Amino acid sequence: MRGAVIHAPGDVRFETVDDAKILKPTDAVIRTAVTCVCGSDLWPYRGVVPTGHAHPMGHEYVGFVEEVGSEVTAVRPGQFVVGSFATSDNTCANCRNGFQSSCLNREFMSTCQAEYVRIPNAQGTLVATEDIPDERLWPGLLAVSDVLGTGWWAADAAEVKPGSTAVVVGDGAVGLCAVIAAKELGAERIIAMSRHESRQKLALEFGATDIVSERGEDGVARVKNLTDGIGADSVLECVGTEQSMRQALHSARPGGNVGFVGVPHDVAVDGQELFYSHVGLRGGPAPVRRYLPDLIDRVLTGSVDPGKVFDLTLPLEQVAEGYRAMDERRAIKALLKP
Amino acid sequence: MRGAVIHAPGDVRFETVDDAKILKPTDAVIRTAVTCVCGSDLWPYRGVVPTGHAHPMGHEYVGFVEEVGSEVTAVRPGQFVVGSFATSDNTCANCRNGFQSSCLNREFMSTCQAEYVRIPNAQGTLVATEDIPDERLWPGLLAVSDVLGTGWWAADAAEVKPGSTAVVVGDGAVGLCAVIAAKELGAERIIAMSRHESRQKLALEFGATDIVSERGEDGVARVKNLTDGIGADSVLECVGTEQSMRQALHSARPGGNVGFVGVPHDVAVDGQELFYSHVGLRGGPAPVRRYLPDLIDRVLTGSVDPGKVFDLTLPLEQVAEGYRAMDERRAIKALLKP
Numbered sequence: 001m002r003g004a005v006i007h008a009p010g011d012v013r014f015e016t017v018d019d020a021k022i023l024k025p026t027d028a029v030i031r032t033a034v035t036c037v038c039g040s041d042l043w044p045y046r047g048v049v050p051t052g053h054a055h056p057m058g059h060e061y062v063g064f065v066e067e068v069g070s071e072v073t074a075v076r077p078g079q080f081v082v083g084s085f086a087t088s089d090n091t092c093a094n095c096r097n098g099f100q101s102s103c104l105n106r107e108f109m110s111t112c113q114a115e116y117v118r119i120p121n122a123q124g125t126l127v128a129t130e131d132i133p134d135e136r137l138w139p140g141l142l143a144v145s146d147v148l149g150t151g152w153w154a155a156d157a158a159e160v161k162p163g164s165t166a167v168v169v170g171d172g173a174v175g176l177c178a179v180i181a182a183k184e185l186g187a188e189r190i191i192a193m194s195r196h197e198s199r200q201k202l203a204l205e206f207g208a209t210d211i212v213s214e215r216g217e218d219g220v221a222r223v224k225n226l227t228d229g230i231g232a233d234s235v236l237e238c239v240g241t242e243q244s245m246r247q248a249l250h251s252a253r254p255g256g257n258v259g260f261v262g263v264p265h266d267v268a269v270d271g272q273e274l275f276y277s278h279v280g281l282r283g284g285p286a287p288v289r290r291y292l293p294d295l296i297d298r299v300l301t302g303s304v305d306p307g308k309v310f311d312l313t314l315p316l317e318q319v320a321e322g323y324r325a326m327d328e329r330r331a332i333k334a335l336l337k338p
Numbered sequence: 339m340r341g342a343v344i345h346a347p348g349d350v351r352f353e354t355v356d357d358a359k360i361l362k363p364t365d366a367v368i369r370t371a372v373t374c375v376c377g378s379d380l381w382p383y384r385g386v387v388p389t390g391h392a393h394p395m396g397h398e399y400v401g402f403v404e405e406v407g408s409e410v411t412a413v414r415p416g417q418f419v420v421g422s423f424a425t426s427d428n429t430c431a432n433c434r435n436g437f438q439s440s441c442l443n444r445e446f447m448s449t450c451q452a453e454y455v456r457i458p459n460a461q462g463t464l465v466a467t468e469d470i471p472d473e474r475l476w477p478g479l480l481a482v483s484d485v486l487g488t489g490w491w492a493a494d495a496a497e498v499k500p501g502s503t504a505v506v507v508g509d510g511a512v513g514l515c516a517v518i519a520a521k522e523l524g525a526e527r528i529i530a531m532s533r534h535e536s537r538q539k540l541a542l543e544f545g546a547t548d549i550v551s552e553r554g555e556d557g558v559a560r561v562k563n564l565t566d567g568i569g570a571d572s573v574l575e576c577v578g579t580e581q582s583m584r585q586a587l588h589s590a591r592p593g594g595n596v597g598f599v600g601v602p603h604d605v606a607v608d609g610q611e612l613f614y615s616h617v618g619l620r621g622g623p624a625p626v627r628r629y630l631p632d633l634i635d636r637v638l639t640g641s642v643d644p645g646k647v648f649d650l651t652l653p654l655e656q657v658a659e660g661y662r663a664m665d666e667r668r669a670i671k672a673l674l675k676p
Contacts, residue, residue: 093566094592271602274607274619275601281618281620285614285616
């Protein structure tokens, strides 16, 4: 079969790779329906995370079950399934607590930009739809498996409640999906921080009520100005830099919450500053599995349309162009079709 | 009048100070019933926080209203009142959100080890009891105004729920009161981390089910051992050092919560570590005012007895001996009677 392999920064190739196959009785193999390039894939592409040796890429997928291991009974060949970038047995103590992305048997996906994909922990990871969904819904379901699930977790961790005020820091696909989540969870005012016109437009379409284009302390001042001078109830941090985290913490009101879902790179939080801010902080890899049934339903019924974050569609074999377009900010997120 | 004044590290004197008087129409003056020495008073006493010039000390008090400013109608002369180390108008946006210790007009108390005390923001800060409580309840009501209120906040911030597992890091008066709070909020298992026999005994009396005397990663390993290997639902951090914070974060399970109430000294939290831990973190100066009516009631009805943290009682004029006894760990907490 063929799939994407990164050889060095800037060098992603579509080439022959090992066939996806059942290695453990808890595995499944799926035929990829659609996959995509993630903002986090740009870390190795840009050389920020080193690439020691060539390896496959991709952690987002929806597809058709091709084969299941002997212990997998929850899904069967032919079904359309949605999963998560973090696999989970969905039975361990952490899974039962709703933190499937901290599953004691977790394996992170990393070979999904390919024609077929092996899914570990298939029993606890995959959720099948009742019927094969219409193809126009596949991008939305693909978004559920990562960017919407992550945006939802940001809103959940930031404790967005009906009638509350939410700020979203970051206008990538996750930030834009976080706007959807804040809206669905009932936030009355949703302030999207974005400097890019096309993303501002999508944020407004997804439910943002205000756009703040300033960054850093100027951005914080604008947020305070929009929130009675005290800051927002919930701040959804969807970037992961020191600057974005500071901006998020300073934008929350005393007693408010920051949910942070951008993997932090060189971020340290000062204990005394956090103390006197009275701000609650929670983040981590999204427990997408917890949200899957609900989010799949919202996409299938059309109440949300996160597939709109894909503003570029390419044949899977042109995966390298997907990386280039996102790296050069010509695209928010690239959808790949085998 | 007379009160405690710190002149230099180790040098606290009971001497003549300016009379407490009404300076603003929102002030009240109380005659001190009982006051005490706080663990945090030891920071300047030990020279960790510099003493630039001589100044009064103390932020814990219960007493009798002596005089009120023209805008104070909630309490009247002769009443017995309980307050908080942080004063609040109880009307601003932060107060309405339940974070009175971030009141926009907050003034921290700092002159309470004295015969009389001026209380700013008296209208929003002081809560009067219906009758004059029996003198044996005064220590418990004094504890409510700071250490029990702070322990309660630790349990609240750590989201202690009925049936949950709680770990308390720190066996000072606040940590011991945090045990009371965890018990009252329904924790089924309460693990107190303490190396001192007298404090272990009081922790058990207050409701602790397990004592862990190991510190650092050994202590964490013991906690994991007692909690199905994954860690506790809630951890109440009542110290404020880098070591205690690390111990607290590592003792919580994925999806668990750390409430931190010890003022952090040189503490930095690594963003990526917090991310992958899935632990929620919230702290700050306790919003004692939010809890006052409930906690006063629990003391008056005898359902809790936090006054037991006072294991040394001295005449106010011997305040210097109170500092010495606590500094030398001869006492958990020193009660002072004018």
